[in-house]
Amino acid sequence: MSPVDTTPTPYLAELSAADLRGRLDEALAIYVEAMGYPRGTEFHRAPMWTEHTGRPGWRGVAAFAPDSDGNPSMVGIAYGYRGAPHQWWYQQVREGMRRSGAETGAIETVLGDYFELTELHVSPRAQGHGTGGALLRLLLTDRPEARVLLSTPEVPHEDNRAWRLYRRLGFTDVVRHFRFTGDSRPFAVLGRPLPLRDQPPR
Numbered sequence: 734m735s736p737v738d739t740t741p742t743p744y745l746a747e748l749s750a751a752d753l754r755g756r757l758d759e760a761l762a763i764y765v766e767a768m769g770y771p772r773g774t775e776f777h778r779a780p781m782w783t784e785h786t787g788r789p790g791w792r793g794v795a796a797f798a799p800d801s802d803g804n805p806s807m808v809g810i811a812y813g814y815r816g817a818p819h820q821w822w823y824q825q826v827r828e829g830m831r832r833s834g835a836e837t838g839a840i841e842t843v844l845g846d847y848f849e850l851t852e853l854h855v856s857p858r859a860q861g862h863g864t865g866g867a868l869l870r871l872l873l874t875d876r877p878e879a880r881v882l883l884s885t886p887e888v889p890h891e892d893n894r895a896w897r898l899y900r901r902l903g904f905t906d907v908v909r910h911f912r913f914t915g916d917s918r919p920f921a922v923l924g925r926p927l928p929l930r931d932q933p934p935r
């Protein structure tokens with residue numbers, strides 16, 4: 734007999750900016766654990782995530798599952814906002830595209846009307862059940878932008894859950910092996926047109 738998976742199925746909820754600010758510690762704990770960052774990283778990130786909640790077009794979603802006392806505990810978080818030319822990330826990606834040889838028209842098309850998927854994290858204990866994909870689909874539902882862009886660390890052979898999820902959902906390369914100012918790790922910038930509705934459910 735195969736083992737029965739007793740993990741409770743998380744439910745998804747839209748977060749207001751105030752909701753996220755009120756549950757920032759919980760959300761940042763997921764981020765630090767999922768990314769394998771050293772403890773303390775959350776203190777640097779808290780002001781940035783708080784500032785992001787005030788950006789035009791900000792939207793956040795979360796996944797919850799009951800903890801051992803039956804109270805809802807956050808197990809996944811995703812948010813993003815509308816990209817704009819004055820933003821640091823926009824300028825970095827524009828420079829990355831320029832350096833990789835993209836023509837001005839192509840850069841304008843890609844960066845002209847996009848939603849930046851800024852954060853997507855699922856607690857390691859809740860991964861592998863489709864929660865990350867469900868969060869991403871909910872976050873992108875009815876977005877007015879023409880496309881979604883994101884950056885993710887490069888990993889050998891694109892072999893991690895994030896890469897598999899993005900490829901499964903039809904994300905393609907915008908810039909590869911890009912180094913953002915102040916970070917020595919190579920990143921990929923990926924994107925795809927919106928809406929997502931032409932994609933299969935997983």
Ligand SMILES: CC(C)(COP(=O)(O)OP(=O)(O)OC[C@H]1O[C@@H](n2cnc3c(N)ncnc32)[C@H](O)[C@@H]1OP(=O)(O)O)[C@@H](O)C(=O)NCCC(=O)NCCS
Pocket residue numbers: 767768853854855856859860861862863864865866867884885886893894895896897898935
């Ligand atoms: C990337 C991340 C958010 C994905 O979340 P997730 O819930 O683990 O991923 P998915 O929604 O893709 O889960 C689907 C996986 O579960 C499996 N699965 C099991 N049951 C499933 C179901 N009912 N529906 C869909 N998938 C299911 C799929 O086969 C898939 O397996 P795979 O990852 O080996 O391809 C998560 O792994 C994470 O937080 N990673 C660390 C942080 C990170 O890299 N974040 C992104 C930075 S840009």
